[in-house]
Amino acid sequence: MTTHDDGARTQAAGRLTGWLAGLLRPAAPVAGSAATPSAKVAAVAAEHHGLAGDLLYRIENSALFDDAAPLTREFQLALMRWEDARDAGDEETVHRAAAEVELSFRTAKSNAETLGLTHLPVVARAKARKALDRARLAMRATSAEEREAALAHVAALLDALELYYLPAPADVPRMFTGS
Helix, strand or coil, X not given: CCHHHHHHHHHHHHHHHHHHXXXXXXXXXXXXXXXXXXXXXXXXXXXXXXXXXXXXXXXXXXXXXXXXXXXXXHHHHHHHHHHXXXXXXXXXXXXXXXXHHHHHHHHHXXXXXXXXXHHCCHHHHHHHXXXXXXXXXXXHCCCHHXXXXXXXXXXXXXXXXXXXXXXXXXXXXXXXXXC
16 A cells, blocks of 8 residues: 555545544524534544543554544544634534534444454454453452452553553543542
């Protein structure tokens, strides 16, 4: 795969996302609609933040957190366009940008879940599978010592992988406990 191919895929993904957002966006705000564009984007941001804090999800569906993945990059760009549109204040542009954020997030999330561990470099997949197994072991642990040992192993495996879009080893205990 060449850099040109990646660029063409990114452009195609952007065009597809924009086209679909245009189809899904109502021509005008629906009367009585409870969700404002800001509320819709906030809900997407909250869901993304929740998934980023879920240790198992973050390892198993890492493409959602890798800006090098074209659909994730498109989601990140949609968030930037949302900021610009919100600041501009044009109501139609704001609604379109919010719809684009929603659609690009759903698309990136679905893509990440489809790819799963295959998004990772081939040489990293076995360690990532072990990290997932150890994280699941930590969830089933019956003692604090067993849980801590399993989480330490998860952290060591992630440290060895050194992939910026996977959880930082120091974050593993916090992500596990949710604190």
